[in-house]
Amino acid sequence: MQVSRRDALRYAAAASAVVGLGATAATHAPTANAAAPTLIDFAMRQIPAQDIRAAGHAGVINYVSTSRPGSSFGAKPITLPYARSLTAAGLVIVSNYQYGKPGGTAPSDFTRGYPGGVADARTGWNLHTAAGGGRNAPIYFSVDDDVDRHTWDTLVLPWFRGINSVLGVQRTGIYGGIKPCQWAAAEGVIGKSRTPGKVWAWQTRSWSQGQIFPGAVLYQRIIDTASNPGPLVGGSRVDVNDVLAQDCGQWNFHP
Template identity: 40%
Template sequence: MTELVDFSAALIEPQAIKDAGYVGVIGYFSDSRPGSNFGAKPLRKDYCDRLRAIGLEVVSNYQYGKGDTADWMGGYDAGVRHARTAVDYHRAAGGPECRPLYAPVDANPTLEQWNSLIAPFLRGWASVVGPEWVGVYANARCIDWAVEDGVARWFWQHNWSGDPALNGDHPAAHLHQIRVDDDQIDGVGIDVDTVLREDYGQWSKGVAQQ
């Protein structure tokens, strides 16, 4: 099984990630929200260069708010604003063209929330990154809705669904977060993600910036 890690608390030595058997990192290209101090938000070019130099993959992900301050709660306009930040950090870190940027739906929303806030948020995201590069971090139910509405094309599945029966690999998913806060590398908490497709958004399949 091919696995990646994602983490935000602190940077982890790239060689330690590789030695632990992982093939890469899903990185946060967002600021730390007020009151937090995440050492791995955002990832910078020097760190991404070190990951890539030893053959580790990088995938671009974004999350600023959480819970009551979730990014998607701002609807379309928030999608535009947050996507601009994500693109800026992605590019500054050396992220290539033609790669998805995964937007956050770190929740188990209702269909009403999906229709009124999240789908508009993803349309705003698409207006910045391009419809073909919209990724979403979401549970299986939201992946179904995103496919139905045509608002995303790349899917990183999480298991915050409220129903364990929904937590198997979604057929549309590219990545699946299978463990949260149960593992560590060099004392830093990590989440573990399985790779479900050959192309899951990794930078190595992108087009180098000109």
């Protein structure tokens, strides 16, 4: 991607103002490691910015989707006042969309194919912009399941095509295991980071067999479960994600 000198200086200035996303992430490490800057993701409640900073994290990946029927997650969707509090504390924000879930009160979003992708992209973008999200920032859409190639080809790929029809490829990202991240990159349905060799792939440790996709910008290393609780931040259990690229789709990098 060609960047003008003026844009390069603007992005460099933005990067220097980002807590924790400096030289370490700029090297776009090929593997995740505990020394990388970290972002947390969570749904239960809005964790105060000062608690996130005190825990040593650089920011959050927050939902631009609403709660499923029968649930009421305090951090879904991100709100403008909360986003402003995070930004004022020097923390970065990355957007993620997930409404349904396997075994939940609403099915996985990708099961609704192309029309579902159109609807989810519209909802996600409306909530993203209402909270002050960057107009050029991506939204990561969740494939929170161990999908095989047939499911990818018949359901997930059409869903992403629907998302692309609303947002365009460059504002579309994926959350999932290593195979969906690889397939999304190969099919050209997710955009490119400004960090060379990186795409909008947020990879989870689940279903990844200990491997990390070299193109990923984020890696979900700690997953909060009942049997293996995540760390407490501000009194809430969280997932922890290693930042593998200076440009991981944070709002302030994509105004």
